[in-house]
Amino acid sequence: MSDERLSRRTLLAATTALFGLVGTADARTVTGLPYLGNEVYPPPEARPGPWLFFTADEGAAIEAIVDRLIPTDDLGPGGKEAGCAIFIDRQLAGPYGRNEGMYMQGPFPANPLPTQGYQNQLTFAEQYRRGLAGLTAHVARNFGNRKPHQLSAEEMDRLLTSMEKREANSPEFNGSALFDLIHNNTMEGFFADPIYGGNKDMMGWKLIGFPGTRYDYREVFDKLNTRYNRPPVSLLGRPEWNKAGGRT
Template sequence: MPWGVQPSRRRFLASASALPILAFAGGAMARSISGTLPWQAFAGEPPKPVNPLGWFFFTPDEVATVEAIVDRLIPADSLSVGGKAAGCAVFIDRQLAGAFGKSSKLYMKGPFANGLPTQGYQGTLTPEGRYRDGLRALNDHVRTGHAKSFAQLAPHDQDAMLAGLESGQLDLKLAQGLSTRAFFELVLQNTMEGFFADPLYGGNKGMVGWKLVGFPGARYDYRDHIEKHNVPYPKGPISIYGES
């Protein structure tokens, strides 16, 4: 299941084998199970492939910026297509539109204060907020110096700008707790996730990331190869939904 897109299906399955022996256990999810090993056919939670069309989180401006960024982080060359053609921007858009973007699993209680580097991110913004803030500040910065947006810069200038974000030499003065470097790391991490995650999430189109390195994906059985030392694996990748 893509994160938070739908509530747990299992919650609604009144498993025939799970005895609701507590008369008070009428809660949505809490269960009592005794005297049986509960199992129900087709009760799994298979992931739902993302809708490949349109944008669910990014504005048109943000789309242009993110597509330009992912295409510099993973440029097109003789080895593979670039990040944009691989679907990395679509991937990030769908992630931000779901539970990941809203940080619904993180601890988000205050008080908020800037911690030490060993204490990790301590800002109030969820990932969607971090993208909103970072992309806006990046384009504000570019427009001030170049009268252009990031996407309109030459690739060489885009690279220089990204290197400045990575090193922290370029300070976008982002929200509390969000350093420019941390914003860059978030974008880099999500871009790589998009390039190497199963294609059902919108990136890694045609399993391009897996083919780049020679990762066979969801094959799940290598008993015939474990003792073939230093021998190339003969099969190409396969995805969860059977793309090969």
């Protein structure tokens, strides 16, 4: 999210004269209420299109994985259709992939306590790159020289189960760590606002009954313990609005 902050700083520098920021030595002095009309800091919207981070093979592998983590079934579409792979790609191409804002100074000890949390010196993007290379080799070794996206659904389930249960771990391939990472990001993608590229048409929210960003639920208190039937709304509005309104 540093992009917005950067633009905000640029904005502040550019508009110091407008609203009481004194452009002197102490450049950030604020007196009075620095209110700017029509000024908001939206997140960068994930756009459709080619992969920004993944190679074609990596993207195909992730699409195959997210579609088994969240399968298409009688409850509705799965992770691939929801755009979870797009979400992960856009996240890895952005500040998240670079671990921006995290404390990344060493030393990084070999055996941190589990209670001490994240102690990986690789960025998330690097973890994906190395992890997917390890996965590709692991699949080639164990599934007849094929690539991950060439596995059948049953084979992929077997692979993911072995990764989750640490049975696929080897010195070359930390399968359980890769599983946890992809699992976490897939769930983020399926349930985050569609503005980030996943949860297409709010299908994750529709599955469970989350009405999104409506922001005013006072009417709910008049009808407690009752199913809420208004359709969800996201930061992008609703798909119908965009079709009808012709916004591009």
